Each structure stands twice: as structure tokens, then as C-alpha cells.
Amino acid sequence: MIEVRKVHKWFGSLHVLRGIDMQVEKGEVLVIVGPSGSGKSTLLRCINLLIQPDSGDILLEGVKVNEPDIRPEWVREQIGMVFQSFNLFTHLTALKNVMLGLTKVKRMDAVEAEKVARYELERVGLADKADSYPAQLSGGQQQRVAIARALALNPKVMLFDEPTSALDPEFIHEVLDVMTKLAFEGMTMVVVSHEMGFAKSVADQLIFMDNGVILEVGVPEEVFANPKTDRMRAFIGKILG
């Protein structure tokens, strides 16, 4: 479904991604962990071309998408993304937030778009919040609206950039529940997260990144049980306390 080949990215003189290779199959859930500043978020943003990689290939269903003659909008339309800080459109209701992509990007008419949007809000358990504005919702509810907004476009892959890091502890589970449900429905997902419980129960593949390189790849249980590198061992020690 998604393949990343030898991707490099510099920010000025800072070498953020140093040759990333990875692959996600259809229906697979990949969790990326690593200390902050290791390049996880940059990697996610390279996949949907919010950041253009300086070299290397991004392949979506076998097609190289970081080409000048491919419109990045076309790629992003097929890849949903959920952000750490929700990034809902503050001047629009939950319903309108979900509808915007449908009416503007998919050119759906308003009646049809509203039907889809209401269905998506119901899927994340927020049918009754359709008319609320983002600032009137809790963090967990905002993040679920953000998931609905991404899902509405019927994406092939969903990217999650630390979706629960900005949440109060009491709201984390409601977002993880929605993500778990999605995974079981067969959605292809790439998740940057430090939720080890989620990684163990849902992920098919786990990647440990540090300093712009992938240090370990494998089935979550195994990587956690037998870390091969010192840095992974130190990192696990830190997050498990």
C-alpha cells in the first residue's frame, strides 16, 4: 500500500531523515515509536507530501507520488491525517468540519455531503455533537471529529501523528477505542504514538526510530521483549518508567 524508499530530508543543515525504508501492506497497522526529535512526524508528513522529501521515493499503491507531475492534493485526498493538536477549523461546527473536504475536494453536493458527514460522526460516537463548535468540545471529542473529517474522504491509509499526546488522561481511551475499531475494520494505519498498550494489542508492525534512522522493525511484542539496540532498551525503560 505504502512504500518509503531511501528518503532523506534536511531542514537547513539539520539532517532529519537519513535514509528511511519502510513498507505498510493493505490492512496493516504500523506503529512508529522513538524519542522526540527522531523524525517520526517528519516521516509521516513526507508520506502525504505535506513535506517534500529531498531524495528518495514515496510509493502509494506502487505509484511513485513525489513526482513533479503528480499533484500533491491528489495524494493527500487519498491519505487521511490526524494531528496531535486536532487542528479542527475553529469557525465551523463539527458537521461542517467533516463536510468541508467532501464539498470542496470531492465536489459532492451539500445534501449528500451532510449525509456522509453525519454517518462519519456517528461512527466516532459524536452524532449528537454535530452542531457544536470545536471550542465547545473536549479534547477527546475534538480528536474524534478530526478522525471523522479524515475518514469522510474514504482514504486508503490513515496517518496518526501522536493523536493522544495532547489529551487529558481521561479522554485518551475514547480516541484509542475509535482507532482500535478502525484497525479491526481493516483500515491501513500508520500511527506515531507512545501508547504501548495500543501498540501491543493492535499493531502488526512496530518501528523504532532515532536520529532520523530506523533502528528496529518487528512485531511489537518481540521488539519490546528483546530490544536489539541499547537505545531502544533505554527508550523502553523510560516510557515504561
Place this chain on the structure above:
Amino acid sequence: MIHANDQVWWRRLWREHRFKSGVGLVALLAVVSLLLIALNNIGEISFDFMASHWSFLLQYAIISLEATVISFVVGFSLGIPMGLIRAFGPNTMRRGGLKGLLASPLYAFVTGYTEVIRGTPALVQILLIQFWVTSSFQGITGISLLAGVIALSVNTTGYQTEVFRAGFQSVGQGQIEAAKSIGMRSVQTFANITLPQGLRLITLPLANEWIALFKASSLLWFIAVQELLWGMDYLGTKLNHPIDAFILGSLFYLAILIPLSRAVGFLERAKRIPGLGVTEPQRKALFSSRFARQTRA
């Protein structure tokens, strides 16, 4: 909070912010009226003169208003694209390509324009443009009004550009990224996210610019445009009633600007994003009666 004293009706009434500011307003008007009546009685000012000449000033007030409205609309329509260049020009330049190549001189031009306009007196700009316009297009009737409107437009464009720049830049980068992530093009992102949110943020500074511009229209008196100040000056010097004329003229400025600022306040409340910004109780405390009325409905 329940006060023991709230049993007494007038104490309860006195606790209302609305009531208190109402009392203040009535008191202010009473003092001003009394003062004017006293001045009228000792013959310093003349109500009769004002009553018989207000319609004379009205026609000039309309000229002032027209000049302001036209200039403001010009400034608004130029301010949006120029504010956009000011806000996002440097980013586009960094990205390179054809757009980047174009962005660089445009950004330099717009930045220079706003610096020059905001760094020189409006009166100097008006005189300069008037000399240029009158020497280039001689013998056209109403040439000074045309020059005046051009000068005010040039002036307000510089200020409005900066207002729009600030508004556009205050819209969160995260939302722009989110809009991109669902496949929206940059024009769509601007029209659906940046513009509607930016406009909400700049309602007040934009209204301030309107108020400043309307008052600045009196500067057109210097280039012999027959506007409100010209009318006042005429009444004052030709009919020898300067104090009456200037008081009456001031009332015209007030009569136009006070309803306007009220309307802007109303617009701001109507378009406020629910749940964002100061909460209602805080607003009430800050602005007392002005906002209390809205929440009680």
C-alpha cells in the same frame, strides 16, 4: 451571590451593570445639554442658527461620507491581496519556482508601499497627489474631489494591508496544514479557512481604520474639496458663526461614527465563534451592559 440588601428594589436595580451605565449616559447627556442651553442663553451659541443651517451642512457631510466609503472599499479590495502578499510572500519565495520568482518583487513592492504610506503624513500625501492629479488632468470639473478620493484610497490601502496581514498571520498554521491534509488547494484553503477566520479577527482594527479614515477626510479641506469641514468653514467665516458651525459639524461626525461603532460591536458578537475567546461572564465584567443584553435573551 445573594445579598441581604437585595430585598430592597432600588438596591437590586443598582447592582445591574446595565442600569448603572444607563444612569451614566443620561447624566452625561444632561450635563452636555445643560451646558449648551446655558451657552445658548448667554448668546455664545445659537440654536436657531444651527436649526436653520443643518441641512446646509448635510449635503457636505454626504460628500465626506461618499469619499470615505469609496476610498475604504478601494482599500479593502486592494488590502486583501496585498495583505496576502505581505503575510505569505516570504514563504512562497523560499519555495522557489515561478511563483517564488514573482513573489519576491511583489513582496518588496508591497512592503515598501506600506512603509512609505504609514511613514508619511496623510496631509502630505493628499497635497502631493492633488498637485500630480491637477497638473495631469486640467480643466475637469470636480478634479479636486477626484484627487482627494485617490489620495484617501492610497492612504487607507497602506493601513488596511497591514491590518489584513496581521489577520491572515493569526490564523493557526495547524489549521492550514489540516486543510492541506484533506486535499484542499491553497486557494480553497485561503477562501474557506484563512479569510473567514482572518476577517473575524480584524473586525475591530478595520472599524478603527474606517473611523480614522472618515475623520481624515476632513483633510481634503486643504485641497478645496467641498466636504463637511469646508461647509463648517463656510458657515463660520462667511456667516460669522464659527462656534455654531463647528459644534454642528462635530455632531455630524458623531452622528455617523457612533452608530457605526455600535453596528460593528453587534457584528462582532453575531459572528463570534461559539466557545472561543473570552467567556461570557468575563465579557460582561469587561464591557458591562454592552454585552449583558445579548446573553439575557
